[in-house]
Each structure stands twice: as C-alpha cells, then as structure tokens.
Amino acid sequence: MSQAEHEVRTDGNRGPGDAEVAALDAHWRAANYLAVGQIYLMGNPLLTEPLRPEHIKPRLLGHWGTSPGLNLVYTHLNRVIKQRGIEALCVWGPGHGGPAVLANSWLEGSYSETYPDVTRDADGMERLFRQFSFPGGVPSHVAPETPGSIHEGGELGYSLSHAYGAAFDRPELLVACVVGDGEAETGPLAASWHSNKFLDPVRDGAVLPILHLNGYKIANPTVLARLPEHELDRLLHGYGHHVLHVTGDDPMTVHRAMAVAMDTALDHIAAIRRTAREEGIADRPSWPVIVLRTPKGWTGPGEVDGLPVEGTWRSHQVPLSGVRDSPDHLRQLEAWLRSYRPEELFDERGRPRPDVLAWVPEGVRRLGSTPYANGGLLLRDLPVPPLERHAVAVDRPGAGRHEPTAVLGGLLADVMEATSDRRDFRLVGPDETASNRLQAVYGATGKAWQAGTLPTDEHLDRHGRVMEILSEHTCQGWLEGYLLTGRHGLFSC
C-alpha cells in the first residue's frame, strides 16, 4: 500500500483493535483451512491423526490461488454487515474459487441450513470436503446451488454488470463485487466499468468493486497487476472511481488496512446516498473502488519441488499435485493445513469456536442467506395490462398499415406506468429502443443517465428505467443481474 495515499484516504477511520483483528484473522484462517480441506481431503478433516495417503482424494481438482483473497473479502464484508446492520450481496467474479465461497457459507451456517446433511460439525466438515469436485458432489466453481450466489464461476466477464443489475432499484442494498485481474482483461468486464454512469444514487443501491490483483491468471502475469500504480489509479479515476488501496502479504497488516478501506468505502457510499437523497443529486458521484493486492495462493506452500509457488501463477489450481504418491508433498500439505492452527478454530466436535464467528452476521444478513441472491423469494407477478387495450382494429383485411413493435411500445409504457412505484421492470438494449419503434415507452419513463447532459437531449432521466449502452455484454449482464434478484425486464436489440 502506498502509505501516503492511504493516510489521505481513510477519512479518519483508524481501523479495528487487536482483539477484533484477531477474530477476523481466526475467521480467515478457518475459511482458508476449509478451502484447502475441500481441495485435498476425503477423511481426517480435523487432522486428529497424522495425514495419510488414504485421506487424500484420488483426483485433485480445484482452484486454490484466488481462494485466500476471496476468504479475506468475505471475512471483512461480514464485519461491516454486522457492524452497520446493512443488507448486502456479493458477486464473486473469480468464481473458480468455489472452495472459498463454500467454506464461508459453511462457517456462517447458511450451508447447513440449505443442505441439512452437511452439518456444521466434524461429520459435516468431512462431507463438505469430500463432496467438493467429486463424483456425485458439488462443482468446483461457484454454481447456482452455492448459497448466496447469483453468478456462475468460470465464464469470466460479467461479474461487475451482474453486480450493477442486482443493485438497480434496490436503494438500500450494497452489492460488493470481486473482480479478478484475469477477468479484468476481458471485454465484457472492461466495458462494464462505465456502468456507474447509469447508477442512480437515489433509487438504486451501491456497487463496491473490489479489484483483486493477485498478479496472475493461469500461467501469465495479468496486465493490470503489472501497470505502475499511478497508471492503474488513472485508469480507475477515468472509470469514475475513487481509489482505495490495500496491499500486503502480512495478514495482520492487511486485516487492518482492509478494515479501514471497507469502513472508508462504506462511509463514502453513505455520504453519497445522503447527499443525493436529502439535498438532491448534483454531480455524478465518484464511487469508491478497493484495489486489493495480495499474493496469489497466499499462505499456501511457498515453494514446491524447488520452484516458487505462493505469489506466482503456479498456485492457480492445486499447488501440491502429488500428495498421494509423494511423502514430501504429503508432509508439506499437512504442515500447510496445520499452519492455520485448526485446534484454535474448531472445537473437538468440529464446530467453529465463538471467536471465529464473532463477526459473522445473523439470519438473512448472512451473504449465503440473503434473499437478494435468491430472486424467486422476492419476485412478484408483473402487472401486464389487458392486451385488448392495445389491440389494433382491423376493419377490412389488408386495408391499413401498423407497426407491431410500435404497438408493443404502448404496452411497455403501460407496464412502466404500472411499476412506477414498485420499480421492478426495466427495458435494456444497445441503443435500439427507438430503432425498434418502442419509443412510446418514453411517455412513462426515461433513459437512465447520470453523465453530462445538453439542452438538446431527449428522454435522459436520472431515475429512468430504460437502459441503453452499445455494449451488448453490459446490457446482458445488467438484465441478468436484475432478473436473478427477483425483477422483470426485456432485452430489445
């Protein structure tokens, strides 16, 4: 972290005390332990006996590299959710880090409530481990069945547009979004940064992007991680963000910095909302982004077979690949697992100890239990007006001319009208609303727009529910995020 920058930007947040940091670290270690366990173990989950080859899965599949970073974000989101009593959802862009999201949802209890056979104790821990990326088990990536997820891992590019889609028309919601530096190279992601020109600070929720620079994709460094920091900052400023940096490889230092950054970001978001909602919107706000630089495969094996692994691309998937056959690798794995001091984290029955759960929120505030990630719980029927109102009278066959999509535009205007208070319908497209002759809809709502305006502009509206940008990827991501969180919409292209 650039200390000078950091001091300027904390807005007086001094960070947590030692006891709080210790509890955060305990949670993080527990999540890391559970992530490693899922990748490797099918027995002996609490290491109550020395690790033997038969405890190891015969085929090792999973992504360790991103997992400690995701665990850190989950841990620190828990803290601010609990401390501030906020409603939050998180989109995990590096969704190949399934072990991390599963670990956290097990720790907080959401997993066992959703899947009662995977109990929050030693038996359940063994099931959690064994089922991961195993025949008849669960996918190695974040998937629809992962509690709290609306975003499938693996298809990179849509995390940020999904996050914005989830935030539209949810004025109290915080949508955190982890963007990996691999995903950040893709087109759909690169385009979606500009979504903040369409986010209404009055009627929409907030999106907090957390750009996780662990430095590597599969076998290469990433572009953004290898830019000079001032160049990356300019890029993010150019995307319209206020930048908060968290950088390091010492866990306690990073916990403190991350807590300060989260507090600063949430204070900033609260101030933006207050200003917009109480004083009216003036300029487009500069929303915060957190740039998190931590080593890929952090806390994993530093070196394997003489080659550096932690902090390099070699930690992307399974850092120790020969555990069943190589006694050296087996010893390294056991030392790695024991480095988290599992006996401090879980009681003799395998239940997380109270310290580990000190900052875990409760009930539907938990990221794995939020109804916002389970749209079916929130969805209401769309009020579609009687179609007869839009029937085209045909007196004689072949005697008149009508545009079917213009008629549809009138129907859509009625739907917009009927949802003007509920705000659960949006029309999305790559600037084709008028081309497609749907422009009657502008009688009921305008086009979402928070950037600059000119007197000649038409139908631009800070609170509009028609959304137009030329990126069809962004359109698709916005609408998908909106629908998966329990609303309705139409993609017109």
Added chain:
Amino acid sequence: MSQAEHEVRTDGNRGPGDAEVAALDAHWRAANYLAVGQIYLMGNPLLTEPLRPEHIKPRLLGHWGTSPGLNLVYTHLNRVIKQRGIEALCVWGPGHGGPAVLANSWLEGSYSETYPDVTRDADGMERLFRQFSFPGGVPSHVAPETPGSIHEGGELGYSLSHAYGAAFDRPELLVACVVGDGEAETGPLAASWHSNKFLDPVRDGAVLPILHLNGYKIANPTVLARLPEHELDRLLHGYGHHVLHVTGDDPMTVHRAMAVAMDTALDHIAAIRRTAREEGIADRPSWPVIVLRTPKGWTGPGEVDGLPVEGTWRSHQVPLSGVRDSPDHLRQLEAWLRSYRPEELFDERGRPRPDVLAWVPEGVRRLGSTPYANGGLLLRDLPVPPLERHAVAVDRPGAGRHEPTAVLGGLLADVMEATSDRRDFRLVGPDETASNRLQAVYGATGKAWQAGTLPTDEHLDRHGRVMEILSEHTCQGWLEGYLLTGRHGLFSC
C-alpha cells in the same frame, strides 16, 4: 481544444500555412460532397442543373453522421503520408461511414484503378453515387470490396485489435485507427486498449488511435463524450497513452489543430522508435492517441423540420429523409451540396482539380492502394517442417502414452524457428498455451510482453510471438488483423 494543453503538447509543431490549409479544406469539402452525393443522388452529380426529385434515389440508406469526421481523418492522413513518405494503413472503426471511405478512395484514384468502370470523372461520379446502397451496387458500410479496407463496418468492437494485428511484425508501418465513441462503449473495444502492452517498438509497427467523439450513437449521447475532459484524459492515460486533443466546429481551426496533432503524434512515434531501436527499449513507451471532437453530421443541415440535426444524434443516418416528396427538403439538400462549392473542386468534366489532390499520396502509398490492406499480395507460404520429424513411434498398439497437443507444440516450435527472421507466424490465445500442452513452442520464441516483469516470470519476451491475454475478443481481433495483412497464425483456446 484546451488551449493550454495544446500548447504544451505540440512539440514545436506550428501547423500548416494558409495555402496548405486551403488545399486540405478543398480535399475535405470534395470528400464531403461525394459522401452526400452517394447517399442521395442518382443523377445530376455535378449539380449542373437545379436539383429535381428524379435525381434522388427512391430509397435513402446510408450514414452521414460519422462521414465528415472520417473525411477529415483521411485528408490529414494523406498529408502526413505524403509529407513524410511513410507506409500507412487505416482501420475505419465507424465503418458504417462507407460514403466517406469510398469518396476518398475515388478522389485518390484507387477506386477507379480497382473498378475501371467507375472513372474519375463526371460519368464515374454518377456511377459512384448511384451504386451506393443500391440494388446491384455496393454496401453502405466499408466492406471487403472497399479499397484499402481490412475491417468490415457495422460489427463494432474490433477496430483497435485489428489495427494492432496489422501492426505486429511490420516495423515500418503506421496503422491509424479511427475509434468511434459508440464503438468505444463495446466490450471488445474497451478491452483492446491494453494491446499497447503487447506492441514491440522494435519489431512492430505503430498504432495511432484516433478517438472520434462526435458525441452520439444512434439515438443517445455516448458515455465517453459526456465525461469531463480531465476524466477522459485520465482514462486514456490509464490505458497507457499520451493524449492529443483536437476540438472544434470551425473547419479552418480544426484543420490547423489536426495537422499539428498529426505532426506531433508522428514525431512522437518516430522518437519512440528511434529510442527503442538505437538505444534499446527502456520503459514501455506512452504512445500517442488523438481525441477528435467534432460535431456529428458536421457541415450538414443545422435544422430540419424545426429540430436541430447537425451536432445531434438526428444526423446519424439520412438527415433529410423526405427529399423526393418535400420541396423544402429538396431545397435544403441542394443548398447543402452547393455549400461545398463543387465548381471549385471538380472541373467541367468532373475531375478533381489539382488543389484538391495537392496532398494526396501516390501509388501504393495511397490508403486505398496499400498492399498491407490486401494481404494476398504479401502472403508467403508458411515453412512447415516435414511432419515425419514429429511422428510418434508406435512399436505395439496400445503400449504407450502420448499427448497429441504436446507433439503439436514441437511442430509449432519448428515453425517459429523457421520464421524467426521472416516473423510472419504468431500463436494467439487466452492464456491456454501451456494448458493446451503447446509449451514446447517456448523453446523457439517467448510471450510478447511490454509491461512490468519480475524475476520469477518465465518466457516473457519483448520480441516474443506467442500472445496471451484473457480477452478472447482481443485475441480474435489481433489474429484477424494479422492474417488479413498477409501473415499466418493459430488461435489456441
């Protein structure tokens, strides 16, 4: 243009004198006249008689809005190509502006050489006009049959990656690339700005992006045009560029500013090349980008039927749509065409007058005649080694294990070796070269990389011909640009 910025950045270039500006303006007016003519006319091309409805095409199709900007760029590229004797190619991102590119290629003579029935005189001008977007004629967008084009108009997103693909391994080539502010919203384009981290100033040519902010897409303002200038500058700095602004709506002022910006950009590029080639590469260079802000539909009708058109989205396609039926529209069209003073631009036989052609380059230096846009002229057979060298010996069926793609990797290494001087083969993919077991190729060449490096990195190479970025759109665009300019490659994903 921000005058202060501009003064800092011209590197002593003072711009052209009055006569030079007058000639540039004559060329630009001629191109604008020919663009309007293509959209509207099927007779009376030189306006030798008053315009009548029967001179107008029955169905009007084409894009005027972007055309005057493209004409400006073509005119000013001509100037620097001729003045400096350089080899250049241009990728026209707003390729829906077919009338502009066709107009320029007709003016410079490339069109008539390629299509001898469309002569560079009044008869040919009438054919040029009539055939445009007409049954049996030519497409309204830049298309494969358009002289000098490697980039199909209409599918937005790939202009910049095509430009980089064309520039790789062409050390003397300048590839200009007009990026429209509509296209700039798309994912493929947004990702491709980072292509400059893969451009080798020693072995590759230069790419000069010209970001044309005419402010509007089809029916909406564009995001980039509505950012405060300092925010846009930060974005472009963050993409690794040095920014030159040209802004205005007074033609003479813009001609001068554009000439200065082009000279400054080309001096800058020459300095980057000289430093890298004579002194060795030190830091990654900050390549220039020109931000051109001119009105959409510039010099077209200011107002039609009481609504503003020039400088708004209403000029995107056909600004006057009722010309055959409305005497008012017909009068406006005639006044618009005559505003370019065609009698000063074309002689009585319809040939461009010498002043108009003063800055047009000759022969293969013309943008419409460059062999770099006609890859078949430059393509050489790929030296593929005898396959027997890579045959896998099979002594007994089913007795051994081999990875077919690892064998392919060995073959690709041979191809890389055989083309190490010719440099006309590249391997492109989204970080899957090693995953696909092709890593033997690294024995012959490395991975192209101009960003920061660490001691633990492997196979990164400023002059490498393996290209890896997670954007498959960028991979696709790079390889397409490379192949269409007469080289070979493989996409491994």
